[in-house]
Amino acid sequence: MFANFDFDVIRRALPYLFLDGMTFTLTLTALSAVGGITLGTLIALMRLSGFRLLGRIAGLYVDFIRSLPLVLVIFWFYFLVPYIGQWLTGSPRPIKVGAFASSLITFIMFEAAYFSEIMRAGIQSISRGQPAAAQALGLTYSQTMRYVVLPQAFRNMLPVLLTQTIVLFQDTSLVYVVSIPDFLGAASIVGQRDGRLVEMYLFAALVYFVISCVASFGVRRLQTRIAIVR
Amino acid sequence: MNYHWNWHIFFEPNPTGAGTYLDMLLSGLWLTIATSLCAWIIALITGSMIGVMRTLPSKPANLIGFAYVEFFRNMPLLVQIFLWFFVLPELLPNAWGLWLKQLPHAPFYTAAIGIGLFMSARVAEQLRAGITSLPRGQKQAATALGLTTTQSYIYVLLPIAYRIILPPLTSEFLNTIKNTAVAITIGLLELTGQARSMQEFSFQVFEAFTAATVMYLAINIVVVVAMRLIERRVAIPGYISGK
Amino acid sequence: MKRFDILGLAVAAAFCVGAAHAEDLTGTLKSIKDSGSITLGYRESSIPFSYLDDNQKPVGFAMDLCYKIVDAVKKELKLDKLDVKLEPVTSSNRIPLLANGTVDLECGSTTNNAERQKQIAFTNTHFLTASRYVFKKASGIKSIADLKGKSVVSTAGTTNIKQLTEANAARGLGANIIPAKDHAEAFLMVETDRAVAFVMDDILLASLVAGSKDPSIYAISTDAFSTPEPYGIMLRKDDPAFKKVVDAATAAVYTSGEGQKLYDKWFMSKIPPKGLNLNTPISPELKAEFAKPSDSPDPASYKAM
Numbered sequence: 073m074f075a076n077f078d079f080d081v082i083r084r085a086l087p088y089l090f091l092d093g094m095t096f097t098l099t100l101t102a103l104s105a106v107g108g109i110t111l112g113t114l115i116a117l118m119r120l121s122g123f124r125l126l127g128r129i130a131g132l133y134v135d136f137i138r139s140l141p142l143v144l145v146i147f148w149f150y151f152l153v154p155y156i157g158q159w160l161t162g163s164p165r166p167i168k169v170g171a172f173a174s175s176l177i178t179f180i181m182f183e184a185a186y187f188s189e190i191m192r193a194g195i196q197s198i199s200r201g202q203p204a205a206a207q208a209l210g211l212t213y214s215q216t217m218r219y220v221v222l223p224q225a226f227r228n229m230l231p232v233l234l235t236q237t238i239v240l241f242q243d244t245s246l247v248y249v250v251s252i253p254d255f256l257g258a259a260s261i262v263g264q265r266d267g268r269l270v271e272m273y274l275f276a277a278l279v280y281f282v283i284s285c286v287a288s289f290g291v292r293r294l295q296t297r298i299a300i301v302r
Numbered sequence: 303m304n305y306h307w308n309w310h311i312f313f314e315p316n317p318t319g320a321g322t323y324l325d326m327l328l329s330g331l332w333l334t335i336a337t338s339l340c341a342w343i344i345a346l347i348t349g350s351m352i353g354v355m356r357t358l359p360s361k362p363a364n365l366i367g368f369a370y371v372e373f374f375r376n377m378p379l380l381v382q383i384f385l386w387f388f389v390l391p392e393l394l395p396n397a398w399g400l401w402l403k404q405l406p407h408a409p410f411y412t413a414a415i416g417i418g419l420f421m422s423a424r425v426a427e428q429l430r431a432g433i434t435s436l437p438r439g440q441k442q443a444a445t446a447l448g449l450t451t452t453q454s455y456i457y458v459l460l461p462i463a464y465r466i467i468l469p470p471l472t473s474e475f476l477n478t479i480k481n482t483a484v485a486i487t488i489g490l491l492e493l494t495g496q497a498r499s500m501q502e503f504s505f506q507v508f509e510a511f512t513a514a515t516v517m518y519l520a521i522n523i524v525v526v527v528a529m530r531l532i533e534r535r536v537a538i539p540g541y542i543s544g545k
Numbered sequence: 546m547k548r549f550d551i552l553g554l555a556v557a558a559a560f561c562v563g564a565a566h567a568e569d570l571t572g573t574l575k576s577i578k579d580s581g582s583i584t585l586g587y588r589e590s591s592i593p594f595s596y597l598d599d600n601q602k603p604v605g606f607a608m609d610l611c612y613k614i615v616d617a618v619k620k621e622l623k624l625d626k627l628d629v630k631l632e633p634v635t636s637s638n639r640i641p642l643l644a645n646g647t648v649d650l651e652c653g654s655t656t657n658n659a660e661r662q663k664q665i666a667f668t669n670t671h672f673l674t675a676s677r678y679v680f681k682k683a684s685g686i687k688s689i690a691d692l693k694g695k696s697v698v699s700t701a702g703t704t705n706i707k708q709l710t711e712a713n714a715a716r717g718l719g720a721n722i723i724p725a726k727d728h729a730e731a732f733l734m735v736e737t738d739r740a741v742a743f744v745m746d747d748i749l750l751a752s753l754v755a756g757s758k759d760p761s762i763y764a765i766s767t768d769a770f771s772t773p774e775p776y777g778i779m780l781r782k783d784d785p786a787f788k789k790v791v792d793a794a795t796a797a798v799y800t801s802g803e804g805q806k807l808y809d810k811w812f813m814s815k816i817p818p819k820g821l822n823l824n825t826p827i828s829p830e831l832k833a834e835f836a837k838p839s840d841s842p843d844p845a846s847y848k849a850m
Contacts, residue, residue: 404739
């Protein structure tokens with residue numbers, strides 16, 4: 073079945089696939105993970121804060137985003153972000169937002185809802201005595217969070233956060249629906265141009281598989297190491 | 303905002319000649335529901351088999367289960383759908399491939415099977431976690447009563463394990479529904495697909511996506527409420543979900 | 546009387562304000578000047594209008610025209626440097642992305658029709674083409690009626706899929722219409738026998754066939770879903786200052802004979818990436834339009850001289 077396989081197509085496309093496509097995918101993944109975890113932590117803090125209203129708003133946001141398909145959210149944001157920018161800056165016309173910035177905003181907003189649930193569990197896993205002790209020492213709320221609770225919550229949740237980042241890495245392939253050339257988009261452009269979809273999609277699948285496998289193996293190693301330290 | 307809102311668009315006739323734009327979205331909604339149900343059945347059946355295999359006292363069964371889960375978990379769903387839709391028919395003998403490609407509802411079958419198998423890996427992991435969370439005494443007691451491995455799974459382990467994992471299964475079912483939107487890439491006109499077509503035909507982008515958003519929220523609420531009722535009915539006193 | 550005075554005063558005031566600001570830039574021109582950049586939307590596989598070459602750079606007839614427009618804008622705004630940014634668009638998202646400011650000009654193969662003119666504006670027509678379908682000769686299809694009950698693909702968001710959908714309903718064809726993301730993907734569905742026919746503008750079909758592995762196995766229908774319709778480069782609506790610059794730039798290209806040269810470059814000689822020659826001489830209708838550029842959406846207004 074591999075008789076009329078054209079491996080040369082893959083070899084010739086390698087520079088484009090990795091220098092353009094994979095760079096886009098990895099940059100998007102890394103920046104979205106950092107942004108998503110930051111925003112997610114804020115949302116988790118809002119939900120756990122004493123302010124009822126703030127908590128309700130954060131909760132609604134999380135439930136809302138989590139009930140929508142990512143594909144729909146990508147469409148929404150690609151069309152909506154320039155108008156939001158216009159509204160925020162009060163400019164007379166929609167703000168120009170490029171494909172990368174638009175997808176980055178989409179993924180940060182979307183993944184924040186998932187990261188916030190992880191962080192919430194992490195913060196709740198810290199025994200209540202710790203913030204109480206911190207307060208007794210005279211630390212303010214933000215100091216308690218910054219120096220006592222969040223560092224431990226992050227450490228406890230690190231494997232889960234990283235696993236979610238692997239899911240995020242796989243999810244970035246969905247920017248295909250708005251024709252942004254990420255790794256999969258690049259593979260499909262080459263495949264369609266040369267009529268070699270079979271080779272290109274198999275190769276893309278292999279690359280995603282290897283990266284995800286290695287990454288999740290790393291997370292598992294990390295998990296056992298963290299477990300020993302504790 | 304220089305965007306022209308027109309909420310009456312839903313009641314204007316769509317170009318397919320079959321009713322209004324709202325009808326178009328509703329047909330997408332039904333297709334989303336049908337696809338997710340089929341995918342979910344596939345996910346439950348294969349996921350259960352793999353999940354059980356991973357807890358069996360047999361090394362090969364374990365290994366197969368492990369390989370299966372890793373295979374389906376470490377590839378983006380979109381790539382898997384493309385493999386089923388574009389790649390598989392080309393690797394089969396010509397006649398079979400042609401038959402597969404000319405099936406009348408190929409995108410629907412591909413989506414149901416592709417999403418079903420993708421989700422089955424996650425169902426398997428949930429079930430494995432459920433079975434391993436059971437006290438070892440359960441399995442031992444079953445063996446002591448003279449039940450075979452098959453019998454102990456059917457009569458003792460699985461009934462409890464399924465009840466324990468009902469909440470995570472609910473969220474996996476919700477994930478299945480959301481994942482059907484990925485099938486837009488192989489031409490399946492489910493809810494997101496119909497919203498996109500409505501946008502293309504009517505140019506009312508935000509109305510179309512708002513309606514789709516509301517419909518997804520509605521499906522979610524219905525599923526969550528229904529599952530909560532079921533959870534309450536089957537809850538076992540003494541377990542977390544039993545309260 | 547008094548009321549009229551006030552009204553008159555108000556009108557006069559409005560005119561004064563208008564006159565005072567006439568020198569100020571508005572709309573797209575202002576945002577181009579402020580940002581020092583212009584964004585062109587390009588297509589992945591609208592050969593030879595706008596598509597990716599071997600280095601994944603967008604090239605084509607419409608891209609060349611857009612670069613001419615960019616030059617004119619640069620001159621109009623007296624800028625030394627104007628950054629050209631490129632964003633990929635699909636048939637499905639080109640109109641919303643233009644409306645929301647992501648791209649300033651859409652350089653591709655967009656049919657200019659009255660319905661779309663309610664959303665966006667078009668500059669002077671750069672091509673005329675009819676909606677037909679491509680199929681494999683072996684499938685034995687002879688007319689639109691033979692598509693009955695078959696799987697037919699078209700590109701999502703095009704006028705073609707709309708015409709196909711309407712014909713499907715009006716003629717009771719019962720064809721299963723598959724929307725594809727772009728032309729290359731749609732053509733691939735015919736190539737791999739997933740669909741029996743691909744409904745699209747005939748010039749795009751001809752380019753796809755010419756670029757395929759074995760052009761001899763395909764045929765393009767003689768019966769059409771539409772009369773030849775105009776293609777235009779899209780820009781935002783209600784932006785008269787920008788439209789004036791764009792219209793003037795394209796008109797200058799067409800009337801000066803440069804349009805014909807560009808036409809010959811993309812339709813009469815070898816084009817990247819495979820050195821294909823489409824060998825499609827300019828139609829008398831388009832030649833007439835080049836002599837007298839027009840942005841009319843009405844197909845009937847394009848007549849040979």
